[in-house]
Amino acid sequence: MRAEIQAVVDDITQSLTLLRRHLDLDAATRRLDELNSLAEDPSLWDDPDAAQKIMRERTQLEQSIANYKEFEQGVEDGVMLIEMGEAEEDADTVAEAESSLIALRDRAAKEQLASLLSGEADANDCYLQVNAGAGGTEAQDWAEMLLRMYVRWAEAHGCKVEWLDESAGEEAGIKSATLQIKGHNAYGWLKTESGVHRLVRISPYDSQARRHTSFSSVWVYPVVDDTIEVEVLDKDLRVDTFRASGAGGQHVNKTDSAIRIVHEPTGIVVQCQNDRSQHKNRAQAMAMLKARLYEHELQKREEAAQAEADGKTDIGWGHQIRSYVLQPYQMVKDLRTGHETTNSGAVLDGDIDGFLEASLASRISGSNSEAEAS
Missing domain, CATH: 3.30.70.1660 (Alpha-Beta Plaits)
Incomplete structure (x- = not known):
């Protein structure tokens, strides 16, 4: 793997490490299970304001977990495709995988920034x-x-x-x-x-x-x-x-x-x-x-x-x-x-x-x- 692409992979890995630490993936997964249970409760909408907050939190948590898993899978797939392409001397496959990793790095860096919007009112309108x-x-x-x-x-x-x-x-x-x-x-x-x-x-x-x-x-x-x-x-x-x-x-x-x-x-x-x-x-x-x-x-x-x-x-x-x-x-x-x-x-x-x-x-x-x- 070229040194430039290895640097891209390292950047994605660093973003994933920070995202996982901020998200606390295990705790986030447990909390999502709790919110899913609450969302299935027929009495949830008896209090519309509370229900909207629960649904909003659930949607945001689902998206954060999904993004993390997508980035994690994306870097694994990209590295694997490059290794396969290099072994088979398939320049097109290598170039496509490298391009995907570069795009993934940019998305992961942006998600890392968004995850740090944790100020007292950052999530607000x-x-x-x-x-x-x-x-x-x-x-x-x-x-x-x-x-x-x-x-x-x-x-x-x-x-x-x-x-x-x-x-x-x-x-x-x-x-x-x-x-x-x-x-x-x-x-x-x-x-x-x-x-x-x-x-x-x-x-x-x-x-x-x-x-x-x-x-x-x-x-x-x-x-x-x-x-x-x-x-x-x-x-x-x-x-x-x-x-x-x-x-x-x-x-x-x-x-x-x-x-x-x-x-x-x-x-x-x-x-x-x-x-x-x-x-x-x-x-x-x-x-x-x-x-x-x-x-x-x-x-x-x-x-x-x-x-x-x-x-x-x-x-x-x-x-x-x-x-x-x-x-x-x-x-x-x-x-x-x-x-x-x-x-x-x-x-x-x-x-x-x-x-x-x-x-x-x-x-x-x-x-x-x-x-x-x-």
């Missing part, structure tokens, strides 16, 4: 908010492009997207918008997207076709369920009702039922206008507020206060996490990890997995280094 920076139409168009990128990513990963709030730009794009992205590990994957995103391009709104730089901010925070207690006092809240504004706002209603809630001690502001019922909008806005307050505490515990501070500063130079250059060349580069690609079109169409994985891997390696130092 998330809210994603985009705000245009200074610059009028240019920045508002860029904000809409970013929003589309995240919607495309969510749809490609089987997540559901619910529009909660949208404020249209004067001529094009959006001033701001808030989505709820529903899917396993949605917050875990997207949490590192919070920050300022910078676009450089030839402006389609400039009659002289000059190059423009635009900024928009992204804020991601987890949806919290009823099992997590977040104290919110009525005396700390200011609640306003208003009508959806702007010529756009295609995803929201146009009645006076929109709700804005300001949490005065922290200055956190949330709003919702996706339903015609003021009561439902208020309930959704309160859920968003609790999520923001919970995330505020998470940031403190995870010593990520800088992200909180950046979210409250001007949207511009000095606070950016990623640069998207469309002119005079094509390049998207993450300024924290150094990960980059020249396929900016694919990125803006939602292909951001490489950036998410690099950022997550960076956080994990940083946490591991701190743990080793202490």
